Amino acid sequence: MYNLTDREIVLGVSGSIAAYKAADLASKLTQAGVRLDVVLTPAAAKFVTPLTFQSVSGRPAYVDMFDTASGASELHIELARRANALLIAPASATTIARVALGLAEDLVSLTALATRAPIIVCPAMDPQMFEHEATQAHLETLRRRGLHVVGPEEGRLASGHTGPGRMSEVQTIIGALRYVLGKDADLAGRKVVVSAGGTQEPVDPVRYVGNYSSGKMGYALAEAARDRGADTVLVSGPAALPEPYAVRVLPVRQATEMRDAVLAECADADAVIMAAAVADYQPAEAVGQKIKRRQKGLSLSLVRTPDILAEIGRRAGLVKVGFAAESENLLTNARRKLDDKRLDLIVANNVTAEGSGFGSDTNRVTLVDGEGEEELPLMSKYEVACRVLDRVAAALREASPD
Ligand code: PMT
DSSP states (O other): OGGGTTOEEEEEEOSSTTHHHHHHHHHHHHHTTOEEEEEEOHHHHHHSOHHHHHHHHSSOEEOOTTOTTTTHHHHHHHHHHHOSEEEEEEEOHHHHHHHHHTOOOSHHHHHHHHOOSOEEEEEOSOHHHHHSHHHHHHHHHHHHTTOEEOOOEEEEOTTSOEEEEEOOOHHHHHHHHHHHHTTTSTTTTOEEEEEESBOOEEEETTEEEOOOOOSHHHHHHHHHHHHTTOEEEEEEOSOOSOOOTTOEEEEOOSHHHHHHHHHHHHTTOSEEEEOOBOOSEEESSOOSSOOOTTSSOOOOOEEEOOOHHHHHOOOTTOEEEEEEEESSSHHHHHHHHHHHTTOSEEEEEETTSTTOSTTOSEEOEEEEOSSOEEEOOSEEHHHHHHHHHHHHHHHHHHHSOO
16 A cells, blocks of 8 residues: 555554554554554553454564563664654553653553654543543643644444544544655645546436446545645545545535636646546536426436536646546547647546446556556556556656756
């Protein structure tokens, strides 16, 4: 998974029932290629054993900071020195207080004090404890010091109470880690606008003209841009996907709304990537009341939607990328769109190929520009996004070499 592979991450687990979710987090990070070391507070080890973490990470997990046999006594210095990031998840109220006050009382707070790597803190506790003035003051201290506080989310907690205190979802935490690791990458200081999903053009109050786009391709592009340090804006049609961490999401419904949002955001952007399946036609007028099933047939009068990519026009310093969803004559049609919409690059997407196009997690595309064509094998949408962003980064470098 791009910027996670071979990174040295320390996961600090503290005493909260959410510790069980940390095992899933450890497993997902290891699968993504992270070299993961896990340290637990003694309280965390009462919820989940070190053996659980050892089994998923394939490396020893440590609790006792005075355990000379395992070398844990010098371990915190070694782990702290080589870590690319320290992730504290879950972070209990006590651990947050220790880190804020610089109290090195266990391996988690010790590592936090000894490292100079970025630290991500994911609070998890009862709402009363989270809202307490002491906890809020400690979190404020951590933020002021440049630590990243992710969550908590609102919801029902193990205590039976409802409110803020639930640890963020594993995918959100991984998104935060990728964001932190990519802050200084090759798109740092650049603004990238991505569109995703399909638009919905209302017919009446209960129906619309739409398409099968899930938004997965556009969301993967936004995540990949964020992971390379870009200030990323995602203009999204309705999609059942979680908002990516540190991406500004602008929800829209119709093509006209998408046009307004994309044009406004493009004014100061360095690149725009339109992965959205914008409806080409919309009903000439939306009927105010639900159309009844009385007539034998029904004709809808449709008019063309604005061509957003064409309307953006050419501007020096703005890299324009389109997608071409095709079911036939892939390259001929893609080239025509490249020229008509005056793009730097078009991603030709054969939506009838196996595992490709609408709704799938993978995609098979050909990158087409003025120079030629590069056919890519079937790969995950995130990997496709990385390949598209390689081209965007190269075009930006070419436009303004240091
Ligand atoms: O969302 P997923 O389920 O992951 O599916 C991904 C996808 C198949 C939607 C995506 O990979 C894709 O191919 N997106 C482009 C779909 C499309 O509308 O293609 P098009 O050939 O009709 O349009 C060409 C380009 O013009 C696109 O970049 C489109 O965003 C843009 N366009 C189209 C119409 C319009 N009115 N304004 C536009 O800007």
